[in-house]
Amino acid sequence: MIRVLVADDQSMVRAGFRMLLSGEPDIEVVAEASNGLAAVEKAARFGPTVVLMDIRMPDLDGLEATRRILAADRTARILILTTFDLDEYVYEALRAGASGFVLKDDPPEQLLAAVRTVAGGDALLSPAVTKRVIERFTRIPRRAPPRALDELTERELEVFRLIARGLSNAEIARQLYISDTTVKTHITHILQKLQLRDRVQAVVLAHESGLFDGDRRPAG
Numbered sequence: 001m002i003r004v005l006v007a008d009d010q011s012m013v014r015a016g017f018r019m020l021l022s023g024e025p026d027i028e029v030v031a032e033a034s035n036g037l038a039a040v041e042k043a044a045r046f047g048p049t050v051v052l053m054d055i056r057m058p059d060l061d062g063l064e065a066t067r068r069i070l071a072a073d074r075t076a077r078i079l080i081l082t083t084f085d086l087d088e089y090v091y092e093a094l095r096a097g098a099s100g101f102v103l104k105d106d107p108p109e110q111l112l113a114a115v116r117t118v119a120g121g122d123a124l125l126s127p128a129v130t131k132r133v134i135e136r137f138t139r140i141p142r143r144a145p146p147r148a149l150d151e152l153t154e155r156e157l158e159v160f161r162l163i164a165r166g167l168s169n170a171e172i173a174r175q176l177y178i179s180d181t182t183v184k185t186h187i188t189h190i191l192q193k194l195q196l197r198d199r200v201q202a203v204v205l206a207h208e209s210g211l212f213d214g215d216r217r218p219a220g
Contacts, residue, residue, distance in 0.1 A: 004028065
């Protein structure tokens, strides 16, 4: 059973999400929070599988709440909810360890799929905003690529490059003519070698470092 905490300062939004999620046999809404402080406290008390976190809330915003929840429990999965165009709050939430974000006006089936994806240990960027995430990262100052990059095999670098472009596991498998299981194995190795939490952090690293600018093999 996927245990969900819904954190949003609007009661009607929380009620809508509770109605949607509670109708699913494998999902249970265990708590709601109307501000960031309550989200941190209830995450510690109820141990949800996934926290649906509004990015802008009173008392404590979603960014700081995400940091505090993950500082207390590295296994927590945070899915950021936003109605806004991408802004610094969203990027900082991704850097802080959020597993992805979805738009509140995404179709219900897309939100449900996002919750299940994140609960399963994967990460997610809404298809509607992945392209803008990548575009945003092309405009920020570069940081040096990690030395551990040299530990990646040629195939792992290929997979990493496609992750950074926003491709799904199935799309990567088709492009490289390998199985979905093999893709997952490569991604696991990439994350372990680079000490990254999930594929969102891999996307952040790739674009902050400019690893695949010009589609060149990056230097470690």
